[in-house]
Amino acid sequence: MIQILILTVVHIYGLQIEDKVTYLPPFNMTDFNFSIFSGYLSITDSNQSFHYVFVQSQINNLNNNVPLVLWLNGGPGCSSMIGFLQEIGPFVFLNDDDESLQFNEYSWNRVAHLLFLESPSGVGFSHNPLNITFNDSQTADHNLKVLQEFYSNYPEYQKNPLWLAGESYAGAYIPLLAEKIKKFNDLEVAVINLQGMMIGNGVTNLTHLPISQLIYQKEHQLLPPTFDITACEKDVTSEECEDINYDAWKITKRINPYDIYGYCYYEEKENENELDWIQEMKQFMMIHNDNIVKVTNHELGVPCVQIDNIQNYLNDVQNKRYLHVDENIQWFMCSKSHNKQFKYVSDPPLVMKVLQELLNFDLFTILLYNGDADSVVPWIDTLQALQKLKITITEQWRPYYVKNNQLGGYTQGYSNKLRFVTVRGAGHMVPQNDRITAFYLLNQTLNGEAL
Known part of the structure; x- marks a missing residue:
């Protein structure tokens, strides 16, 4: 069942070579000191296949101490290619009306490897031939299996510290995946080196x-x-x-x-x-x-x-070939029925229960951050969810400062390695609205430094 490390060298590097991106218009990847891989990871016990993009870090690729960040966008049903091409990737549409990708000075791959996953399998370029209705627990199971498959094909990153990150409905995806990883590690057959979670404007308590x-x-x-x-x-x-x-x-x-x-x-x-x-x-x-x-x-x-630029870019046939994705799939930011069936059932009490369990384990660093200009998942909703959890405030609400000593927002510390942060003036997609502060939050969290 668990075959993370038992593979031949031919199989390992065969897939990596096959999925390596050589050109991402207008960028020639030979001009950079990191590589990008794009293709599919399949679950062996089903016909589902998940599109992934793996971006190596701009720092030492052979160093096992370089973190690996798994990024999930929310919805449910929205594509993580938004995170890749609009938020934290090395090449992004910096502005809504940009017609071409530009280099992202504050890409998260400056300090970490990045793994973008289009999940569940009915999202983006991922395949969902089963036409099933997804739920929170099932999605977490699938994400764990896909992560195992990633390690099977990229075993050199197995020891790197893993961080789960994302936004919006990733507030449900991430805690449930973390719990699955904890249970997997308890088997003591193989260990996934999970260190923590970073959730932006996360949906944790839909009931409220x-x-x-x-x-x-x-x-x-x-x-x-x-x-x-x-x-x-x-x-x-x-x-x-x-x-x-x-x-x-x-x-x-x-x-x-x-x-x-x-x-x-x-x-x-x-x-x-x-x-x-x-x-x-x-x-x-x-x-x-x-x-x-x-x-x-x-x-x-x-x-x-407005995401016409990303949609046009990803639906260009030649760009699909560069990314090694199914040319017959029409990409949408969030899944539509004429693209493929996507149905999802959420379970808010389960998410809150699992989040409490993770806090009780006291194993993982958890950063919850909210752009304070978002009315869809307002910062007061995250604060309200925290008030329902059995944790205590260890550091009172205070300001924090970023580049040129500018106010970044406010922060509050809790027991059990949890911190809550607001980002001043940012909306639902913090890394798009305020790249400097988002990168600051990432860097401080990865290094275990105070905000």
Whole structure:
């Protein structure tokens, strides 16, 4: 069952050579001191295959002390190619309207190897021939198996410190994967060197999220002072609360929910249907009537977000060949039904339970950071989730400073190796909105240094 290290040299380097990216327009990879690999990792007991991109660090590639960061974007159902090409990769679209990739001065591969995984298998270029409905526990199982497969094909990185990182619904993906890794390590057959987690604007407690969104909108003057949210404070799952959320979405219709001070891209329509906008917001705000949250296909796109440059880039046939992905798959930021079926069922109580268990283990460093301009997963929601956990504050709320002694945001320390951080002026995708602060948080965390 566990075959991480039992492989032939021919098989190992055969796959690495096959997946090596030689050209990523407009960049020739021979001009750089690191390599990029892109292809598929398969789960042996199913027909699923997962697209991955592995980026070597810009520092010593043979040093086993260089961290390996596994990056997962959220959704559920959104592609980690966003992280690769827009946030933390070495070559990114620096601006929304850029037509070409540019070198990212603050790429996380300056200090770590990066592994981007399009997961679950119904996302991006990954294959999901089974047409199954995913859930949190199952996704964690699959991610562990894919990670094992990565180590099978890249065994030289097995000893490197592993960090799990990501944003949004990765707030569910990452704790559950960490728990699976802990149980795997307890078998004492092979060990995955997991050191910690870094989660940005993470969805950890979906049950409370709708009320957090309303409180945040009121505190930031996005809703009228007289806007009454009492019914949601009493019962967030009530029909009355759902009506309140609808009313709020109508009022904030042209505000980018992911970055309230950012630009909202939208298509002008002669006869705009208000119900379409409400439905679009509903699928991303995840209003629900019980603890189980059903997320189906993202048919209507992502509100206010413009990613034409990335979508055009990844759907260019020649670029697909450079990345060794299936040319027949049309890439979307978040999965759509006409691309492939993607259905997901969330379990918020399970995520909170596992997060508490991880804290009880007291083995892993956990950084939870939030851009304070995000209304989709507001910083107050993460703070509310922390208040439900059995941990104590060990360092009171204080400011921290980044480049040129500028205020980066605020931080608070907790027991059990957990830290909470806000990032001033950043939205839902912190490494895109504030590359300097995001890199600072990464570097300090990896080195175990104070924020």
